[in-house]
Amino acid sequence: MSIKIEDYYNREAFKRMKNFADDHETPFVVVDTQVISQAYDDLVSNFPFAKIYYAVKANPANEIASMLRDKGSNFDIASIYELDKIMKLGVGADRISYGNTIKKARDIRYFYERGVRMYATDSEADLRNIAKAAPGSKVYVRILTEGSTSADWPLSRKFGCNPDMALDLLILAKQLGLDPYGLSFHVGSQQRDIDVWDAAIAKVKVIFERLKEEDGISLRMINMGGGFPANYITKTNSLETYAAEITRFLKEDFGDELPEIILEPGRSLIANAGILVSEVVLVARKSRTAVERWVYTDVGKFSGLIETMDESIKFPIWTEKQGEMEEVIIAGPTCDSADIMYENYKYGLPLNLASGDRLYWFSTGAYTTSYSAVEFNGFPPLKAYYI
Ligand SMILES: Cc1ncc(COP(=O)(O)O)c(C=O)c1O
16 A cells, blocks of 8 residues: 555645654654644535534644634633633633533533533533533533444544433423533544434434423524544545535424534544654564564654554555555554554555654644653653644
């Protein structure tokens, strides 16, 4: 398998990142914020009716957040630490949603004291905490969705609740003096099956109707989370196709009177803007006759590539050396045998690859820097540069 640069980056963006990379010592990730800016514009033009809440967890760098702030984005925040970081950049509380359903009562209070009035929930205990610590706020309930087998990085199991429970929670929200605002779901990150949105929106529609008819509660918002695709080895449909289909599903269920629609993109905005650059430490064979080579590189699962867990995300890997390819096992530099990125999925790398050569891991702008360990085996966290 040989990776073609033009399948992943336009020529100018690649040149900018490559030129920058040539002058810096590995390992690091270089992120081109112009690519993110374009991805944001593309998302807005494909979903003109939606409000964007950037999922800060994908990459919390100030360079990205301040650029998105200036473009008018809102922010999906997971913790008090992300909140402080984003508010320090001058983002107002009215542009923030506390999207994590797992939170301490005192953290809810922290958000409330700083003016945040929109909260996700999926359990009674959390809802009661919100009612006490953030009285009168808008709440939206996250429902469970299908699609965990067609997402590269599934999210619905730990988060969300059954639709019947969502009904109960929204009724309780009203009784507790909160504003039952809407519903949310996340179909799983890097979701390949667009029909999963159809099923999720249909569930939402049923809850909207039942609450209105049976309890006089009119919900006003659907938060469709993330799940939109980045560009990895296994191809997906284009964003245009996702948007056209999802819009059709919404219109089929809600007609032209759409409720407020929120999107919380992370991966699809940021991943394609980054290249992680590493260096080959060693190339080795385990026996005289072994067919496979082990390629050990200076980044691994603990320095930004945790999403290679179970080989879930298959990052395209490009090398300057070309020529005859041979299957390899790719592993990181630490003394931990879990630190193997790819063994089952057969990556090919050039036969003449040697120590000191660079590996360029494409589409690594999202979920790399913030996942990096702080000192495992003494290695520092992954460096990141924003250009
Ligand atoms: C609540 C929430 N919203 C949005 C996202 C971003 O999803 P994605 O990276 O698939 O766009 C996540 C990812 O974990 C999330 O937990």
